[in-house]
Amino acid sequence: MADGSIRKGTRLSGAAWLIRALEEEGVETLFGYPGGAIMPVYDALVGSRLRHVLVRHEQGAALAAIGYARASGKVGVCMATSGPGATNLVTGIADAFLDSVPLLVITGQVPTTLMGTDAFQEVDVFGITLPIVKHSFLVRRPEDIVATVREAFAIAREGRPGPVLIDLPKDVAVAMVEADPPTRIERRPAPPSVSGLARARALLAASERPVIYAGGGVGMAGAEDALRRFHATTRAPAVLTLKALGALDPDDPMVLGMLGMHGNQGANHAVQEADLLIVAGARFDDRATGRLATFAPKARVIHLDADPAEIGKLREADAAICGDLARALDALAQPLAIDPWRARCAAWRAEHAWRYDAPGTDVYAPLLLKQLSEKARARFGERTVITCDVGQHQMWVAQHCRFPRISAHLTSGGLGTMGFGLPAAIGARFARPDCEVICVSGDGSIMMNVQELATLHRYGLKVKIVLLDNSALGMVRQWQELFFAERYSEVDLSDNPDFVEVARAFRIPAIAIDRRDQVGPALDALLAAETSMLLHVRIDPRANVWPLVPPGKSNGEMIERRAA
Amino acid sequence: MSERRALVVRLRRTEGALLRLLGLVQRRGFEIADIATAPAEAGVWRVRLELESVRDPGPLARQIEKLYDVVAVDAVGSGSAPVTT
Structure with a gap:
């Protein structure tokens, strides 16, 4: 970009650097609501090529940014002022945390000299959100802003995505500085690699009743096509979590639908009878598993996930593969001789297909x-x-x-x-x-x-x-x-x-x-x-x-x- | 039956890092029975935690490793005897 590029020697306010850094990250749209402590940032927005969407409540800004992120695959960005503006974002931050949505949250903060004095519209949003962010930053030096934004985007996106908060005190936003060149501070260490591929292939080859249990991680990992290839090669019956719906064609006879509390009975029968679960980007959530101790009681587990902390969290894995889900699925795919099992699952699917013949004239x-x-x-x-x-x-x-x-x-x-x-x-x-x-x-x-x-x-x-x-x-x-x-x-x-x-x-x-x-x-x-x-x-x-x-x-x- | 274990975490000395670590440990169902911190190399703390829980500490260690400010989870001891590292 021509005039917006970040060059050494340029002197701008912290807020202007923030806007420049967002532009450099490719942000086009952000959602927010102005107020006192964030006013320098809104001032810097004037003339920027960012499109700011003014919502009517900060929670709307956070949830709109999540909708933006989930529909586009990009990082969603929202911002609000200190105090009530920041606390109104909290539900959206928690939503992004639990659904692993890449989200950048920018909050104004009272000036650093007033922090800790119970100043007007001061709340410790950094502290309030510690349990529900992937990471957070309190920027105390204006020259750190550009690097912090770059780092925040990288953290929000990489591995298992999640929300990252940048709390920006007003005096830091108005201070005039030269920015340091925006190099990344430090790359996160790669997650520990669990070499389970050979074991997983053996488990799959030996299985008579395998079931694919796919979750929302398939979408986040960009592995939908790989899952479809895996399903086409193995023709293993598949069940989907709420957040994986759409990953496989629901009209395919080997797609049994959603599992769990309000899932399809056919899907739950198949899981309960399976001798092997291929768990792809799913996390054994209680709404999917019902009583965990009785979930898939006959099954061994191959667990594929970007997040090593999910392996063994709720269910032990007999084989675990961390890292690139698409590559893991491609490496694991093999034709399976399981016709009797396919026939059983197809029968459950037909028996429990949704019916729409409810009596009456009310809207059904x-x-x-x-x-x-x-x-x-x-x-x-x-x-x-x-x-x-x-x-x-x-x-x-x-x-x-x-x-x-x-x-x-x-x-x-x-x-x-x-x-x-x-x-x-x-x-x-x-x-x-x-x-x-x-x-x-x-x-x-x-x-x-x-x-x-x-x-x-x-x-x-x-x-x-x-x-x-x-x-x-x-x-x-x-x-x-x-x-x-x-x-x-x-x-x-x-x-x-x-x-x-x-x-x-x-x-x-x-x-x-x-x-x-x-x-x-x-x-x-x-x-x-x-x-x-x-x-x-x-x-x-x-x-x-x-x-x-x-x-x-x-x-x-x-x-x-x-x-x- | 609650078990006592020790965990040693090397933590970058950044704003909120210690709160983040202790909060995660408690939220994941581990009681902090004892804590000692000392500076390690420049800008890094060595935090030794004695934890009590009925839960398996394996997933906890992986959750701690994910924290942005954590350099390493150095050791996991088990049993009630003090663990020295």
Whole structure:
């Protein structure tokens, strides 16, 4: 770049160096909200070629940056001021930490001379976020800013990605300095290499009932194509975690769908009967495994992961391969003679295929989401990104929508952040302007970041919102019904606002439906709209997500829909 | 049954490094029974931790190794006897 390059001898403010360093890292878009301590940075933004997206709450900035990162594969960037600005980012930082999203978080801080004096809008965000960052920096010398930014990007991206915080005191931001040349301070040591390949190949060759258990790490490692090659060569039955949906074609008879608490019974049967699990970029999360001691009880384990700390954390590995997932999968692939096992798995798959023949004229959410996914595919091909919030609708999206790739499904997996869907959709819209972006939300979740409807309007973004409204905190209500003897506690949302009026107040067009025969035309209108639009869908408040593994139970003890 | 083990970590002397190490150890389910720090080479601390937990210290050592400021996890002792390094 011509005028923005960082040359020795140039004298700029710390804040201006920060902006230059972001430009040098290739940042195009960042999400944020100004305030006192970060004002020098916002001043330096004027005239920069960075596109800053002004959200309406800092949590929206962090979650939008996560949506941007997950849809694009780049590092997401967000920033806020000190104190409440910084604390409002915390949920987003935790979300990025638990879902291993590369995120750079920049916070303003009170001047170093005031730090530790309980100054106005002073909080120790460095301390608050220590458990939920991959790393963090408190920049005390302006001449360190450029190198710190470069280092932060490298840390956020490399190995298992994650959030990195840079806390920038105001006096450091305004000081005029020459920057040091931006060399990287020090490279992280390579993770210890565990040479398990030969052992893994032997285990695979000897297996009669292997199952591929793939997780979101497949996407982060850029190993989706390698996983598809591995699956095509081995033709081993495969199950996917919530965050791996999209990695394999759900119509393939050897893809059994999502495993775990709200997964497909066929997938859980296969895992429980397997004699070998090939675990690729997955971490034995409790929502996937059910009661860990009874998970895949007959299986040996080949564990492939970028993060050596995941090996043996929850389940011992019989063979472990750390490092490049794609290369490991390619090296491991071999044809397998397991026809009887394939036939058993195909039978489970057929027996437990989703059904959409629910009686009644109410809107049936699983069918609506299947239709949404099919109509979007017919209209836009593979250029669709679906984000969602957290709760019943999140599980229905996972069960009944299909995704052409992992980055087409943005869901808050690890943290389970209600309020994720709308800001994530905003981030995805900026990251992938070539894609249609659909946000599926619930009446509980949408209210967590409803203010971001204003961001849709401000930037003229096209995001299609499907709001499934059961007048309740549905997933909590479902658990109270099933596991707390129908003692309903604080889950009634029947006094919800009129969501159509809410959307219109933010100048977002909206329509409402409450009958099954209205679904097709309403989805067509939604997908055809040239602007953002909200479709409010009233659904049966008694509808539950099926099947499910009760808490603390084995995946072999899934329960199906109760008789009405 | 809780076991007592010793872990020696060489840690770059940067802002927050010690807090980060101790916080990680506690969050992962290990109680810090004793701690001693001493300067090692320039800019590096040698931190010796006596830990009590029912959990396997193997994954903990790998989680500590991932911390950006950690140079090395030098030794893992086991049992209740003091470990000298």
